[in-house]
Amino acid sequence: MRLVRRLRVSTxxxxxxxxxxxxxxxxxxGPTDQELVERAxxxxxxxxxxxIHRYEGQVAATVIGMMGxxxxxxxxxxxxxxxxxxxxxxxRGDAALGTYIVRIAIxxxxxxxxxxxxxxxxxxxxxxxxxxxxxxxVKEGDAIDARERKRLVHAALGQINPEQRAVVVLRMLEGxxxxxxxxxxxxxxxxxxxxxxxxxxRLKGLLGPLLLENP
Numbered sequence: 001m002r003l004v005r006r007l008r009v010s011t012x013x014x015x016x017x018x019x020x021x022x023x024x025x026x027x028x029x030g031p032t033d034q035e036l037v038e039r040a041x042x043x044x045x046x047x048x049x050x051x052i053h054r055y056e057g058q059v060a061a062t063v064i065g066m067m068g069x070x071x072x073x074x075x076x077x078x079x080x081x082x083x084x085x086x087x088x089x090x091x092r093g094d095a096a097l098g099t100y101i102v103r104i105a106i107x108x109x110x111x112x113x114x115x116x117x118x119x120x121x122x123x124x125x126x127x128x129x130x131x132x133x134x135x136x137x138v139k140e141g142d143a144i145d146a147r148e149r150k151r152l153v154h155a156a157l158g159q160i161n162p163e164q165r166a167v168v169v170l171r172m173l174e175g176x177x178x179x180x181x182x183x184x185x186x187x188x189x190x191x192x193x194x195x196x197x198x199x200x201x202r203l204k205g206l207l208g209p210l211l212l213e214n215p
């Protein structure tokens with residue numbers, strides 16, 4: 001029974017996986033990542049633009065998964081590439097460039113979420129926030145449509161620990177492997193698995209109406 005409930009949570013979360021993200025671009029053929037990095041380090045602005053073009057989709061999807069669609073997410077996406085440009089000289093190629101960039105995006109998103117949390121703690125009552133985010137707009141017996149399902153999932157993701165949320169976004173929404181997720185978060189694979197397990201248990205309690213729609 002516990003496994004079935006966990007699978008239902010996974011199904012519910014993946015309903016938002018096909019939601020189109022702005023800026024998602026295909027990885028075009030051309031210079032290798034390392035070639036672009038070396039050219040960008042030498043001051044080639046076009047090379048850095050190609051890096052942005054190549055990875056802005058991954059960054060947008062990750063940041064939106066972490067923060068939802070909001071002006072802050074746009075700011076975090078821009079800040080990710082600003083920091084990449086600033087510290088590109090420190091990139092040694094130990095991890096794939098995409099992994100390195102997503103790691104920056106996750107760190108920037110976590111920083112923004114901490115700032116958001118401090119603001120909410122000061123100006124918003126916890127019970128008020130929970131009602132605004134999680135109260136479903138459907139009545140008992142009504143079907144939950146796709147848009148409402150996505151809203152509920154994003155709202156629930158917003159209520160779990162940011163570190164656990166990062167694992168859910170990378171593993172379940174973006175489809176990265178456990179190994180890739182561990183590299184992006186710079187944690188052991190076992191930590192990824194334990195965070196994912198705890199996140200699913202937490203989401204199970206937040207997605208009750210949605211689970212009933214996915215028997």
